[in-house]
Amino acid sequence: MLLTFSLLDETDLQQARRLLADAPWADGQFSAGDQARQVKNNDQLPTDCDAARALQALLLRALDRSPRFLAAALPKRVLPPRFNRYSGDANFYGPHVDNAVRFGDGGLRVRTDLSCTVFLAQPHEYDGGELVARGPDGDRVVKLPAGHCVLYPGTTVHEVRPVTRGARLASFFWIESMVRSHEQRRLLLELDDALTALRSRVGETEEAVALTGTYHNLLRMWADT
Secondary structure, eight states: OOEEEEOOOHHHHHHHHHHHHTOOOEEGGGGOOHHHHTTEEOEEOOTTSHHHHHHHHHHHHHHHTOHHHHHHHOEEEEOOOEEEEEBTTBOEEEEEOOOSEEEOGGGOEEEOSEEEEEEOSOGGGEEEOOEEEEETTEEEEEOOOTTEEEEEETTOOEEEOOEEEEOEEEEEEEEEESSOOHHHHHHHHHHHHHHHHHHHHHOSOHHHHHHHHHHHHHHHHHOOO
8 A cells, every 4th residue: 555645834844945955965875774775876864963853853743743644654663754865976776675674763673564755855856756666556656746755565665766857855764553464554544534534424423433433443453552
């Protein structure tokens, strides 16, 4: 399941762009695993710089107030967001699969059930740079407006196509979900979406209350907190 939705409002986006304008970019290979390092060629913000810390706080606040993210990811842990740039001679990331477990500061360990990319440059500002996610039904090609994000299973083989003009700016991070199974998360999201539509049409009926109970009983059965 691959989902796209708006995450950052205009104020957040403008603040993020100001922070990125003077950011101290470094070679992105420092965060890649052995396999990914062979196909990775981009710039990345060091995680300990002031710009990265400010941007991480901004993104985490946006995630906390996003009903769509919370419903789809059912997050247990989120690895603090990271930030990359594709431009010039540092402009692609070949096909790869993300590491199953990522490590953060203070001994933080996150199982990468879900990957998320937040686009921070407008599509007209650069050519290329599409995120391509491979799946059983073919490739999904994603290039979104600034402030929008794509959420997809961490097991997905994916790549970023070369940027041939301008600069692609983005945030990327991983989520460990309370519900490990992709299929179970998908069913819960479908049920949640159906309940939201039902309530908007008929209100808080007896049937809506019963289905809400079913949702929470399934979550109680499947969740690991």
